[in-house]
Amino acid sequence: MKTDTLIEMLARDAGPAPRALAARRLSPAAAAGLLASAAIAVSWFGAIPAPMFATAVPWTKMVYAGALALAAGWLTARLSRPAAPVERAGSLTILVPSAMALFGGISLALTPAGARLDALLGHSWSTCPWSVLALSLPALAATLWAVRGLAPTRPRAAGFAAGLLAGSVGAFGYSLSCPEASPAFVAAWYTLGIAFTGGAGAVLGPGLLRW
Numbered sequence: 024m025k026t027d028t029l030i031e032m033l034a035r036d037a038g039p040a041p042r043a044l045a046a047r048r049l050s051p052a053a054a055a056g057l058l059a060s061a062a063i064a065v066s067w068f069g070a071i072p073a074p075m076f077a078t079a080v081p082w083t084k085m086v087y088a089g090a091l092a093l094a095a096g097w098l099t100a101r102l103s104r105p106a107a108p109v110e111r112a113g114s115l116t117i118l119v120p121s122a123m124a125l126f127g128g129i130s131l132a133l134t135p136a137g138a139r140l141d142a143l144l145g146h147s148w149s150t151c152p153w154s155v156l157a158l159s160l161p162a163l164a165a166t167l168w169a170v171r172g173l174a175p176t177r178p179r180a181a182g183f184a185a186g187l188l189a190g191s192v193g194a195f196g197y198s199l200s201c202p203e204a205s206p207a208f209v210a211a212w213y214t215l216g217i218a219f220t221g222g223a224g225a226v227l228g229p230g231l232l233r234w
Contacts (some may be wrong), residue, residue: 045100045173052169053096053192056162060196064158068200075202084198084209091119091217092191099166099188102181103173109180116187120214127210134207142205148212151201155216156223159186159193163220167231175232182228183221190220 075081098112134142145151166185175181194213203209 045103046096048169048172049096049100049103049166049188052165053092053162053188056159056165056189056192057195059161060158060193061199062196063161064154064196064200068154068197070199071202078204080204081198083206084201084213085195087119087123087209087213088191088195088198091116092188092195094119095184095187095191099170099181099184102177102184103170103175105174105176116184120210120217123206123210123214127205127207130205131207134205139207143207143211145203145205145208145212147201147203148208151197151203151208151212152216152219154201155190155194155197155213156219157193158196159189159216159220162189162192163224163227165189167224167227171232171234174234175228178228178232179225180228181232183225185228186221186224187217189224190217193217193220 071081094112094116098109098116101107101109101112131139131142147154163186166189167182170181170185194217197213197216
């Protein structure tokens, strides 16, 4: 059988490829992970006081986590497709924590010198990254499952991106329970927890995402 004939037979009645397939798989996975992380955070740590929502404290955390989730989700979707360009998505994923680091640095510089260490460390610096990681595990499992059903050709990179997406989702859930107020704290310890989750995804990616 000639190659052209085989290709014609395989393509017959195939129809157009589904649009935004990666987003359609990743969005429900991230949403399910967010619901799980929020529920676990509130039941485990308790919710932050309602009056705090009248301040910028929780919104700063949620905007940061949400923006990074969108950027990492875009990067994950690109890495879930063979030969898809990732430069723009990768640059945006780097830009979001860089902007948060700049914001945290400015806030720290404006803090009186004697209070800067307290602003950076807060009351929970030693547990915050691990809490973010723990709350990210449901989303990590869901996003890796979603990516596994696509066609990633760089499984370690795709796993890392999926981990960043899951870590951002976990950080969003944790923000509903975290009373820390300093942007410097968020820039340092939330980001570290998200990076831990990205590292977990990179470790798991080659075994789970290879096809």
